[in-house]
Amino acid sequence: MILKLIGIVVIMLGVWKLLGGKLPSFKLQSKDDKKLDNDTLVECETCGLFVTAKEAIIAKGKYYCSLECANK
Numbered sequence: 667m668i669l670k671l672i673g674i675v676v677i678m679l680g681v682w683k684l685l686g687g688k689l690p691s692f693k694l695q696s697k698d699d700k701k702l703d704n705d706t707l708v709e710c711e712t713c714g715l716f717v718t719a720k721e722a723i724i725a726k727g728k729y730y731c732s733l734e735c736a737n738k
């Protein structure tokens with residue numbers, strides 16, 4: 667009985683890893699995206715200065731502290 671239950675759990679974990687292996691990381695990424703909207707510090711690609719995500723300028727998928735750095 668117990669062995670059967672363990673077997674079922676192992677099989678479910680295997681199926682979950684095969685089907686939903688990417689699900690947890692996807693959830694974490696969406697959480698990170700939400701955090702980035704607030705006060706998460708991001709590094710400027712040009713000068714290395716840290717600015718909050720809401721103050722940062724996003725260009726070409728990268729963060730910059732100012733338009734000056736973004737255009738370099």
Ligand SMILES: [Zn+2]
Binds near residue numbers: 713
């Ligand atoms: Zn900069």
